[in-house]
Amino acid sequence: MKKILFVFFVLFFLVVFHAPxxxxxxxxxxxxxxxxxxxxxxxxxxxxxxxxxxxQKLDLRKQGVRDKIATKQAELKQESAERIKQVFSKILARMxxxxxxxxxxxxxxxxxxxxxxxxxxxxxxxxxxxxxxxxAGAAAANAIGLATEQINAIDAAxxxxxxxxxxxxxxxxxxxxxxxxxxxxxxxxxxxxxxxDKEAT
Numbered sequence: 343m344k345k346i347l348f349v350f351f352v353l354f355f356l357v358v359f360h361a362p363x364x365x366x367x368x369x370x371x372x373x374x375x376x377x378x379x380x381x382x383x384x385x386x387x388x389x390x391x392x393x394x395x396x397x398q399k400l401d402l403r404k405q406g407v408r409d410k411i412a413t414k415q416a417e418l419k420q421e422s423a424e425r426i427k428q429v430f431s432k433i434l435a436r437m438x439x440x441x442x443x444x445x446x447x448x449x450x451x452x453x454x455x456x457x458x459x460x461x462x463x464x465x466x467x468x469x470x471x472x473x474x475x476x477x478a479g480a481a482a483a484n485a486i487g488l489a490t491e492q493i494n495a496i497d498a499a500x501x502x503x504x505x506x507x508x509x510x511x512x513x514x515x516x517x518x519x520x521x522x523x524x525x526x527x528x529x530x531x532x533x534x535x536x537x538x539d540k541e542a543t
Contacts, residue, residue: 416498423498423506430493430510437486437517441479444524448475451531458539468534475527478520485520489513 451472455465492513496506 419498422503423496426506426510427493427496430514433514434490437521440521441482444528447528454535463538465538468531468538471531471534475531478524478527482520482524485517489517
């Protein structure tokens, strides 16, 4: 019986004095687990914040690159517009030179008509052709002036390079066609003048 009492007493002693220690260890373990969970949550939040910051930096970098690209495209578009204006201005300068040469030719034709009239030659047909040629010359000068205005008015900000080229081509083609009409009219005036001169002789 002493043994049973002794075992009972030891068990009682262990339960009474050791139970709070076991409970404390359980609480400590629970606190440790909760502490680790909090630590993991904080680390996860830190990783999420770091990712968010990196994404923002990347977005800022992308926006910076987009801005640089847009600026460069605008500069290239402006340079293209300037080159287009320069090329078509040279074309119009050549057309102006051709117009001046045709005007000189018209003056020479008028002078020749006056000389033939002084000799008594009938130059009415040549005079009529010269009047038509002078009207065509005025139309050609007007078309060249309009083409010059259209080319100078090209703005890179408003339209695309393709549209700029097509507008400039259209303006130059109109001026070129007007010059051709002027030239044909002068050729007709010369033919009539030669025919009048041959009839007189």
